[in-house]
Amino acid sequence: MDWVEKEKRLIPQVYRRQSVVFERGEGCYLFDINGKKYLDLVAGIATVAIGHSHPEFIAKVSEQLRKLVHASNLYYTTPQIELAEKLEKITGMDRFFFCNSGTEAVEASLKFARKASGRKKFVAFTNCFHGRTMGSLSVTYKEKFRKPFEPLVQPVEFAKFNDVEDLEKKVDKETSAVILELIQGEAGVFPADKEFVKTIFELKEKYGFLVIIDEVQTGFGRTGRWFAKEHYGVEPDIMAMAKAMGSGFPIGCSAISEEIAEKLEIGDHGSTFGGNPLACSASLATIEIIEKYKLVENAERMSDYFMKRLRELFSEVRGKGLMIGVRVANAGEIVRKALDEGLLLNATSEDNLRIIPPLTIGKEEIDLSVEILSKISN
Numbered sequence: 308m309d310w311v312e313k314e315k316r317l318i319p320q321v322y323r324r325q326s327v328v329f330e331r332g333e334g335c336y337l338f339d340i341n342g343k344k345y346l347d348l349v350a351g352i353a354t355v356a357i358g359h360s361h362p363e364f365i366a367k368v369s370e371q372l373r374k375l376v377h378a379s380n381l382y383y384t385t386p387q388i389e390l391a392e393k394l395e396k397i398t399g400m401d402r403f404f405f406c407n408s409g410t411e412a413v414e415a416s417l418k419f420a421r422k423a424s425g426r427k428k429f430v431a432f433t434n435c436f437h438g439r440t441m442g443s444l445s446v447t448y449k450e451k452f453r454k455p456f457e458p459l460v461q462p463v464e465f466a467k468f469n470d471v472e473d474l475e476k477k478v479d480k481e482t483s484a485v486i487l488e489l490i491q492g493e494a495g496v497f498p499a500d501k502e503f504v505k506t507i508f509e510l511k512e513k514y515g516f517l518v519i520i521d522e523v524q525t526g527f528g529r530t531g532r533w534f535a536k537e538h539y540g541v542e543p544d545i546m547a548m549a550k551a552m553g554s555g556f557p558i559g560c561s562a563i564s565e566e567i568a569e570k571l572e573i574g575d576h577g578s579t580f581g582g583n584p585l586a587c588s589a590s591l592a593t594i595e596i597i598e599k600y601k602l603v604e605n606a607e608r609m610s611d612y613f614m615k616r617l618r619e620l621f622s623e624v625r626g627k628g629l630m631i632g633v634r635v636a637n638a639g640e641i642v643r644k645a646l647d648e649g650l651l652l653n654a655t656s657e658d659n660l661r662i663i664p665p666l667t668i669g670k671e672e673i674d675l676s677v678e679i680l681s682k683i684s685n
């Protein structure tokens with residue numbers, strides 16, 4: 308395939324790609340350059356929340372494209388302020404710093420935590436993933452990702468996920484912030500225990516550290532709530548968001564409390580593209596479509612149906628909303644066979660599949676997925 312050869316010559320080989328070249332998308336489906344149709348249970352890794360090429364998304368972003376793409380944060384632009392107003396309503400947070408990706412949202416969050424707390428140490432958890440730039444990589448667990456790039460930001464300690472005793476040993480008065488995913492996504496969809504999360508907030512009271520919740524993967528309806536924090540009834544000091552925020556258009560955000568915002572000064576952080584009018588219009592369109600078509604509710608409803616159907620085939624099915632992990636014996640082989648059958652799946656390890664479709668998915672697509680999975684896993 309010509310495209311694959313060219314890619315190998317021109318692009319650094321840091322991605323493990325499936326052998327398919329996509330050209331266009333529509334709803335829950337992608338089409339390759341030969342016109343073959345694929346049911347998409349990956350959604351750009353939990354990103355394309357409203358489905359591909361949503362007509363109302365295209366209309367709103369096109370309108371902004373014609374008006375103004377970029378002006379810079381040297382000036383005020385209305386979509387950025389409108390988006391902040393919308394986020395205030397759906398997140399319950401106070402101030403919104405805009406950037407362009409998940410790793411940048413975490414990067415900003417770590418800087419804000421240090422500045423506001425006046426402390427240095429971060430505590431993260433085993434198997435967590437927060438991104439690949441130097442700061443967010445420092446709080447990402449996998450040694451294979453971190454080791455070649457050391458020295459990274461220090462001090463960082465990793466406590467065992469869902470282990471209260473270990474957490475109590477790792478946090479102290481030196482801790483600037485504890486950073487966590489409420490449902491670990493890259494690890495394969497593993498939720499935090501309610502009791503564990505409650506303890507983090509109790510220890511926060513005791514030691515005065517900040518809590519950063521990384522909602523990059525769980526945010527914007529993915530788990531059947533606007534944000535996963537609603538399942539736990541907790542309010543972080545800082546919340547990182549990206550992925551589904553623009554349903555595929557690059558945008559991220561570090562949302563912070565008023566107290567933290569008050570500690571920030573001009574020049575503490577910044578981004579040329581962050582919060583530009585086009586990206587903000589994409590996010591506004593995404594949020595409006597999620598609201599209008601009740602996609603948060605759909606994620607919860609379809610979750611029950613999807614998990615029930617998956618349990619007909621697999622013994623371990625876990626997760627929340629449309630963020631589903633399935634234990635399998637041979638994930639790589641299932642992903643390859645599924646691709647041949649026109650079904651896109653993601654393996655987080657050789658024994659785990661992650662199912663993260665557009666939030667628009669319906670019973671018909673779920674039945675088709677289960678039918679294909681049943682055929683290839685026998």
Ligand SMILES: Cc1ncc(COP(=O)(O)O)c(C=O)c1O
Binds near residue numbers: 437493522
């Ligand atoms: C929880 C979490 N945080 C941060 C990131 C990094 O996001 P990005 O790839 O947009 O930099 C990811 C990406 O998978 C993620 O799942």
